[in-house]
Amino acid sequence: MSEDNDALLRLAADLVAIDSRSFVSNLAVAERIEAELPGFEIERLDYADANGVAKRVLVAHRGPRGGYALSGHMDTVPDTGWTNPPWTPRLDGGVLHGLGSTDMKGPVAACIVAARGLPADVPVTLLLTTDEETTKEGARAIAQRSRLARSLDLKGIVVAEPTGLAPVRGHRSHIEYTAVATGVQAHSSTGQGVNANWALIPFLAEMKTIAERLRSDPALQDPGYDPPFSDFNLIVDNHGTAVNVTVARATARIKFRRSRNVDTSAIEAAVHAAAERAGVALTEKREGTPPELPEDHPLIRHAVAETGQPARTAPYGTDASELQAVAPCVVLGPGTMTTAHTPRECVAVSDLTDAVPLFRRMLSAAQT
Incomplete structure (x- = not known):
């Protein structure tokens, strides 16, 4: 031994x-x-x-x-x-x-x-x-x-x-969502740029509502897990843009961990619908069941x-x-x-x- x-x-x-x-x-x-x-x-x-x-x-x-x-x-x-x-x-x-x-x-x-x-x-x-x-x-x-x-x-x-x-x-296993909003880069003082964050923010507001719903709605929780609610973790990235530059690309990534015994189809549909309303490009990567x-x-x-x-x-x-x-x-x-x-x-x-x-x-x- x-x-x-x-x-x-x-x-x-x-x-x-x-x-x-x-x-x-x-x-x-x-x-x-x-x-x-x-x-x-x-x-x-x-x-x-x-x-x-x-x-x-x-x-x-x-x-x-x-x-x-x-x-x-x-x-x-x-x-x-x-x-x-x-x-x-x-x-x-x-x-x-x-x-x-x-x-x-x-x-x-x-x-x-x-x-x-x-x-x-x-x-x-x-x-x-x-x-x-x-x-x-x-x-x-x-x-x-x-x-x-x-x-x-x-x-x-x-x-x-x-x-x-x-x-x-x-x-649990996860779905990773990536939402990308596109703007136009310029010196922020010129008024010539388009800040991608302004398109991303409405999408993020709806994601906050989803995150709160996952923590409050018993129908979306699994009592066999601790915690019973799903993780819905958000990371936001402006890709190194300086504060005096309009943001040309704003990316939000969300890791959504879900349990086998919970039907999350409504949440998944809500994420896609929010992206469409905000006009941001959404992709996803899924782990196995x-x-x-x-x-x-x-x-x-x-x-x-x-x-x-x-x-x-x-x-x-x-x-x-x-x-x-x-x-x-x-x-x-x-x-x-x-x-x-x-x-x-x-x-x-x-x-x-x-x-x-x-x-x-x-x-x-x-x-x-």
Whole structure:
């Protein structure tokens, strides 16, 4: 066990030390991971993201067909707000610090150490994605293009996001709206320009009404989630325009997280109608259907039995929204979301080391 723990901490630290923010290439991380998987059949799914950046997804397998898979993502959020070096892993008082330590390079390291330590006759699969923090394109590549994953007849997938090692049986997924208003750039004193914000503001006013409705209308809420109302988060961008220049382009982005059991068609229609009235161009990107398994699903019962903790739901999203097309998913991993996406990101070493035997028990059950 000490050998496992040492290998786990070395690998977690090595992965944290490699910059793999979603807007940069993850090839170095993928290559470092592949070096840890001798004896595994490995399928590489390469693609270029929307900005032309090279990305790689790994599907690794050893043993018979018909088992469970462990899944994690290689990318991280940006290093916003960090004062300590984000890619210098630091171990302090039994806690690993660094960007991606909990979300989710530490959990990915635990998956790898757990998988390679099992007997050769136990089916072991790893689904290692990227762009989870942005587009879910890596998970979508597995769901749509992986011949290896499709050939394995997987019974289930453990998405090892940080849950405190408690099973999450369902979560929300999002629609991302982008609304663009167009103006004419000019020196603001000349009266020759057209400020795009004036077209965007009426649209934003209607979006505020929708956001308030989501929080107040019980028909649009899911009591099985905490919070029960959907996230409707707005970001506005004038693309660096100075205050003495009329705005040529004003962009609003909204992340709308919805639950599987709530009919949001009226909200979706209202967003499109508001954009049409305001004369702004609207596009959308959708994740897969919000994944949610019933409490009596075999994968959920298995996770509950192995963890001794009840299954719950979560308000965030994961690759399960896309990977559910391959096999049923449960979200279950070390660490918590408390410091994820913050400049204080860290994970307790004990959480990582506890995950390894739990993952092995989950995988070994495929033989029974």
